[in-house]
Amino acid sequence: MNNHILKLENIHKYYFENKNKLHILNNLNLEIKSGEFISILGKSGSGKTTLLNILGLLDAVNSGALYYDGININELNEQEKNITRNKYLGFVFQFHYLLPEFTALENVTLPCFVQNKNLKNINSIKKRASELLEILELKDRLNHKPSMLSGGEKQRVAVARALINNPKVLLADEPTGNLDEETSEHINSLFKKINTEFNQTIIVVTHSSELANVSQKRYHLKKGALVLK
Ligand SMILES: Nc1ncnc2c1ncn2[C@@H]1O[C@H](COP(=O)(O)OP(=O)(O)OP(=O)(O)O)[C@@H](O)[C@H]1O
Numbered sequence: 001m002n003n004h005i006l007k008l009e010n011i012h013k014y015y016f017e018n019k020n021k022l023h024i025l026n027n028l029n030l031e032i033k034s035g036e037f038i039s040i041l042g043k044s045g046s047g048k049t050t051l052l053n054i055l056g057l058l059d060a061v062n063s064g065a066l067y068y069d070g071i072n073i074n075e076l077n078e079q080e081k082n083i084t085r086n087k088y089l090g091f092v093f094q095f096h097y098l099l100p101e102f103t104a105l106e107n108v109t110l111p112c113f114v115q116n117k118n119l120k121n122i123n124s125i126k127k128r129a130s131e132l133l134e135i136l137e138l139k140d141r142l143n144h145k146p147s148m149l150s151g152g153e154k155q156r157v158a159v160a161r162a163l164i165n166n167p168k169v170l171l172a173d174e175p176t177g178n179l180d181e182e183t184s185e186h187i188n189s190l191f192k193k194i195n196t197e198f199n200q201t202i203i204v205v206t207h208s209s210e211l212a213n214v215s216q217k218r219y220h221l222k223k224g225a226l227v228l229k
Pocket of ligand 1: 050
């Protein structure tokens, strides 16, 4: 058994536009160990979101293999993929997707309600949600609704929500894309903190070299493959 939490082998992904084949990912390989924090940079249209959707089991490859903990994702049915997604992955997007009628604390607990029909442990879920919000420096914002939070605060709530089910890998797509420079710097330092203090594996796709600079390994997506910088 290898110690890679995630492995991509000879991934190809293409789209057809009219009769033209657009080869987006072209023999892409990647290995990530538990606890690593990597960033993926690349110019617009280079395939970053396509790659993240594949890593998130939201899109399929045309050929090649994707393994989580040695499990070949190609061999799973849809239900098994859903279970793997819930067990392994937390997502943060450019937009926070918080529900406006719920407080910060309630928004963070929501994934547990979706997944878990037996909510006898609601108090422990709330406790974990408030601990996460405290780590993300939102201790005094637990009962605020999204309209009462700043952009950076909303994004930090979204990060806490992504972590509530203890995902093995946190996937983030342009998490600072909507934020100003100062707010982005704060989010960058929190990603670093989550990685170093909690050994959280993180994969972030970004245009921001500042965010890439807090990661341990910076890859560039070029001509459909990843180049380590
Ligand atoms: N469903 C699709 N059908 C056809 N082409 C697609 C489809 N989805 C994405 N593409 C094309 O694939 C390429 C890569 O798109 P992708 O969104 O992955 O790029 P990106 O690097 O994330 O770009 P950006 O930084 O602008 O968000 C683009 O040229 C896009 O137009």
